[in-house]
Amino acid sequence: MKSQSSTLLAEVRTFRQNHPQVRYVDLIALDIPGHFYGKRYPVEMLEKVAAGGPLKLPQNAVLLGAQGGLFKIGDYCFHDGDPDANRRLVPGTLKPVSWEGQPLGQMLITSDGTDAPIEFEPREVLARVLERLQHKGIHPVVAFELEFYLFDKKLDDGLPQFARDPRSDDADDQPSLHIERLSRFSEVLDDMAQTAQAQGIDITVITAELGPGQFEINFGHCDDGLRAADWAALFCRSTRGVALKHGYRASFMAKPYLQFPGSGMHVHVSLYDAAGNNLLAAHQQQPLRHAVAGCLELLPHCMPIFSPNHNAFRRLGGTVNAATRASWGFEDRDACVRIPESDPRNLRIEHRLASADANPYLVLAAILAGLEHGLETRQEPIAPLNEDRNSGADFPLEMLDAVRAMQHQAVLRDKLGAEFIDVYCENKRQDHLAFQQEINAREYRWFL
Structure with missing residues (x-):
C-alpha cells in the first residue's frame, strides 16, 4: 500500500508540474449503464488522496439508471441509508482534459482493490474474472x-x-x-x-x-x-x-x-x-x-x-x-x-x-x-x-x-x-x- 501511495503521489505531483494551469481534476468511474459519474476535486486535495487519504462516494451511484435516476433494487437505494463506499485512484490514468472550456484533468477511480469492493461495480466484476x-x-x-x-x-x-x-x-x-x-x-x-x-x-x-x-x-x-x-x-x-x-x-x-x-x-x-x-x-x-x-x-x-x-x-x-x-x-x-x-x-x-x-x-x-x-x-x-x-x-x-x-x-x-x-x-x-x-x-x- 505504501508503495502504491508513493507511486500515485509521484504521478499527481508530476501532473501538477506539467500542467500548472489545471486547478481541478474529475475523478470518474463507470456505472452499470456505462455512464461516468464522479466528483471534481481541487488538484491539491488530490495529493492528499494519493498519499492515502480517504476517497468515498455513494455506493448507489453505481446503480443509476440510463437517465440517472435510482430504482428500488432489493434493499439498495431506498432502504440502506445510501451509504458511502471507498474508492481508490487507478494509477496511470491521471491525464489532461483538452475538450472542455477550462483546463481540467481526469482520473479513473474504482472500488476494486479496496477493503470492501462493490460487488456490482462493473470494473470490480471484470477484476474478479481476471x-x-x-x-x-x-x-x-x-x-x-x-x-x-x-x-x-x-x-x-x-x-x-x-x-x-x-x-x-x-x-x-x-x-x-x-x-x-x-x-x-x-x-x-x-x-x-x-x-x-x-x-x-x-x-x-x-x-x-x-x-x-x-x-x-x-x-x-x-x-x-x-x-x-x-x-x-x-x-x-x-x-x-x-x-x-x-x-x-x-x-x-x-x-x-x-x-x-x-x-x-x-x-x-x-x-x-x-x-x-x-x-x-x-x-x-x-x-x-x-x-x-x-x-x-x-x-x-x-x-x-x-x-x-x-x-x-x-x-x-x-x-x-x-x-x-x-x-x-x-x-x-x-x-x-x-x-x-x-x-x-x-x-x-x-x-x-x-x-x-x-x-x-x-x-x-x-x-x-x-x-x-x-x-x-x-x-x-x-x-x-x-x-x-x-x-x-x-x-x-x-x-x-x-x-x-x-x-x-x-x-x-x-x-x-x-x-x-x-x-x-x-x-x-x-x-x-x-x-x-x-x-x-x-x-x-x-x-x-
Whole structure:
C-alpha cells in the first residue's frame, strides 16, 4: 500500500508540474449503464488522496439508471441509508482534459482493490474474472474496436441530423466505405485520435464505415484486460467531447438509423500461459473449439450485457453483419464469434455481438466467462457457418426475455457473481419499464 501511495503521489505531483494551469481534476468511474459519474476535486486535495487519504462516494451511484435516476433494487437505494463506499485512484490514468472550456484533468477511480469492493461495480466484476483466470495460469490479451456515428451538433426536433461535410457543407447522407470520408472529416478525427493518445489510449486503425457519418476506431492489443476496458470507456468520453468542440455530436448509440448499419463493439481475445504460449492454438486448436462452445452456450444468457437497452436490440439482424442467432465461423463477419485468419501465435476469437454503447467492463467479463466455461467443460461447438449457413442457437431479442434468461443461469451467477447478476437484471428490467412510460406520436397515429 505504501508503495502504491508513493507511486500515485509521484504521478499527481508530476501532473501538477506539467500542467500548472489545471486547478481541478474529475475523478470518474463507470456505472452499470456505462455512464461516468464522479466528483471534481481541487488538484491539491488530490495529493492528499494519493498519499492515502480517504476517497468515498455513494455506493448507489453505481446503480443509476440510463437517465440517472435510482430504482428500488432489493434493499439498495431506498432502504440502506445510501451509504458511502471507498474508492481508490487507478494509477496511470491521471491525464489532461483538452475538450472542455477550462483546463481540467481526469482520473479513473474504482472500488476494486479496496477493503470492501462493490460487488456490482462493473470494473470490480471484470477484476474478479481476471484474477480467477490468472490463478488458473490464463492470461488474456484483448483489443477493442468501437463504431460510432457523427451527427450535426444541433438536433432537429429531437432527431439527429446528418453530419455536414466540412469541405462542401453538404450533408454526409450517403452510405459509403470510401476512404475520402476520412479526408473530409480529418480535422475532427485527427483531434479524436490525438486526444485519445494523450489519455494513454493506444489508437491504431481508423476506418470509414458503411453508414453515413459512421467510423470505426481500433485499439492496440493489451495484456491487461482492465486497462483495455479502461481505454474503451475513456475513448467514448473524450470522443464525445472532441466532437462537440468541432461542431458535431458523436454517438455510440447502437442503432440511430433503421435503414443504416448499427454500431458495434467488437472484442478480440487471445489466451496465453505464463510462458507466452497461445492456449487456444495448442493440441491442433482443440482448446479454441472448446472456448467457442463455452461462449456460444452462455451467449443467450448474456444478452442484457451485449444489448443493454431497447435500442440495442434493434441492431440485431440488421442490414450488415449483425446476427440474430449464436453462431461462429472462420473469417465470417455474419457470425457472433469470428475466428480471424492468423498464425498460431496470434490465434484469437473476435466477439462481434455487443453494441457500441454496451459497458466494456461487463462485455469483456461476459466473454471471458464464456471462454473459461468452455475450457472447463471441453464441449464441441455447433457447426461453424462455413459448413452450415443455418447453424446457430436462438437468443432473446427483447429485454424482458433476456433478463429472465440471464437471472437464473447458474454458470453465469457463479462466474460473474450472484449479487451482480441480481442487481444488473433488476436495473435493466426497471430501465426497460421506465422507457415504456411514454406514449409517442406513432401510438396516437395508429390507435387514437
